[in-house]
Amino acid sequence: MYIIDSTELHNLMEELIKRGYLLIGPTVRSGAIVLESIRSVDDLPRGFGDEQQPSHYSLKRRDDAMFFGFVVGPVSWKKFLYSPRLTMFKATRAGKSFTITPEGTEKRPKMAFFGVRPCELSGILMQDQIFTGGKYVDRAYKSARDNAFIVAVNCTVTGGNCFCASMGTGPGATRGFDIALTEVLGGGNHYFVASAGTSRGGEVLGAVPQREATEPENKSALDAVAHAAESLTKRMDVRDLPQLLKDNFENPRWDDVAKRCLACTNCTMVCPTCFCSTVEDATDLAGMHAERSRSWDSCFTMDFTKVAGGNIRPSIRARYRQWLTHKLSNWVDQFGTSGCVGCGRCITWCPSGIDITAEVDAIRGNSVHA
């Protein structure tokens, strides 16, 4: 464990920039803390916090100068590894035939993610499984991911909709990072306890001014994270959850949530693990050039399950049920873990304020045995 003083944080950022990384991190924009390319400590949302409740998000000013005194905003790291829109290939007519030029693997600058929350880190690891862990590999995802440097920041404050502890994904990160930081502010001190999770993380850490952490300093960091865990107000009852959802396909609660859900797709857009996509084929007016692009899709859309005989899930009831059951049950069959990281974004950004932890409780409450 090492100490980086709060006044020295900029060294870490500059070291990464020096090594050719495009720095991506949190910054304030349009009344929210979003993720975009940043250049210096001044871009970080220092002194800002966020208030989150079902269908509610607002920024607030903190009464201290914490760099990371907030949780998660509407943007997740997903958009940098798994592009919201990607050209897959371009094709050009050549007589009766046509030539195809695959795209999607164009050289992009390597990125350093600065300020990844443990829940978000779990989300990235889950997407790794989807896009690189199976029979087929998504090359665009893999090339962005292999080069991505991750600086995780453990949570010492929590949000109103956070339930990472229930999902086993936070508030402290245990693996998957190059460097992990815990911000400690109190008693006149402001510093980061830093540790390396990989050799390249250790190399970067070694190149910036730091010193070994003392026992009390270490303890302060651990206490701050433990305190965050205790301050969580939301929990997801995960007992036998995959089987519970399998057994409750016709639970009346689905009718209830269907009355509130607008199928607006916000939840799937902000969710760090949702991965559904669609493709679009287009040509120019002369019909000589064609292009195929892939973009994010959502199982809440009307056409998602269109087949020749009609639509498999025409009702919102069926679509909401599909989303929740996939996230909390089918995901386990498919990828070995739950698909939910407990970040609470779906609760914050749902215009109807649907809270998946409450939906699970309600289903459990009037569960029918298989």
Next chain:
Amino acid sequence: MQTENLTEILRQHPFLAGLSDAHMEVLIGCASNVRYAEGARLIQEGEIANTFYLIRTGRVALETDVNARGKIRIQTVGPGDVLGWSWLISPFRWHFNALAVAEVRAVALDGECLRKKCEKDHDFGYEMLSRFSHIMERRLEATRMQLLDLYTTSPGAHV
């Protein structure tokens, strides 16, 4: 000699599986062996319904004339099937035509004869009615499936 053969023939037909010897005796009095050449008509729509057939071999098509569309065949029955139950239900008239599309050998049972026996022996009547209900139920299920028109696809589908 003729009666014994008929009993054996009747015993082989699925419709009568498990029928007691006593009831078989009752039934046989109304039964006779029949044969129809390909193209022959077994049933004429609108006529008095007085027979039901236990099909042994061949195939019978049920047909009806639809105005402006001509003759439509809506179902066939084959070996092991039963044809016609309009004899059971008043006003005892056929609602369709039935033609042999392949040479048919069947056992024909006289409806009026059977009706009298059902009225006289209610146990026998019950046996007949429960077997027919079962056939009708299966036939209705199959007809519903035909109505679903499962092999069409809706217009405006995506791919």
Next chain:
Amino acid sequence: MKHETIHPPAAPGEGLRLHTVTVKKVIWETDDTFTLQIDLGAMGETFSFLPGQFNMLYVFGLGEAAISISSDASQGGMLAHTIHRVGTVTTGLAQMKRGDVIGLRGPFGSAWPITAARGKDVCIVAGGIGLAPLRPVMYAMLRERTAFERIILLYGARSPLDLLYRVELEEWAKEHNVEVLVTVDRGDSSWKGYIGVVTSLFSYIKLDARATVGYVCGPETMMKYTIDEMERRGLAEDQIYLSMERNMKCAVGFCGHCQYGPEFICKDGPVFTLPRIRHLLDKKEL
């Protein structure tokens, strides 16, 4: 003995790479269904598939459609796809002529476990275009006719005009000792065959339940009725295989569209053993 479906390995990277191939012949089977015979060209040297698998076919500028392969798997270099013209891409495919070029990537998905049927009777039940993905199974079995006992094909279509592969159906019955029973939902006065749902054909064949393997493909409702009928006649659930269908965009398990419960139809299917998915079959709007 339990038999699973077959999952051939993916050629590395091949699932995502689109190849151009040439249309050799177009055969119109009915007024809305046609078969494209495709010359694979250079791709033919490395392309091989197993019965039950599908390809993604691409029409320049219009998009892709997931279509089952319906040709003989032992014929290298020549592929056939029977396609129902029902949307934008399939209409584009329907306009292809000899010499036109389309895109192709594949093969994808699981295959019918033909080895499970060796030494046994095989009962194939096909509804409508469901016969297309089953035709490669028939070809494979007829190449080794003596490895299988009875081969029974129960095939249902909407009307006599909608029947596929009529010449081959007769050939299989006459020359290859296949019991072919064909039924239509509705006939005219010239149709002398069966009329009624495909499940009604079961009353005309006698199955030896212990020694029969069933392969079923067609509209989902038809498959459910068929499974009921097979089980009513004593077939065990692990002797029955079916091919499922869902909306597909990527064919490689990334786009999420083809999910059926926890199964990705594109890579866990489309061919499934009945035990694996029977708990999903009765779920409405799954």
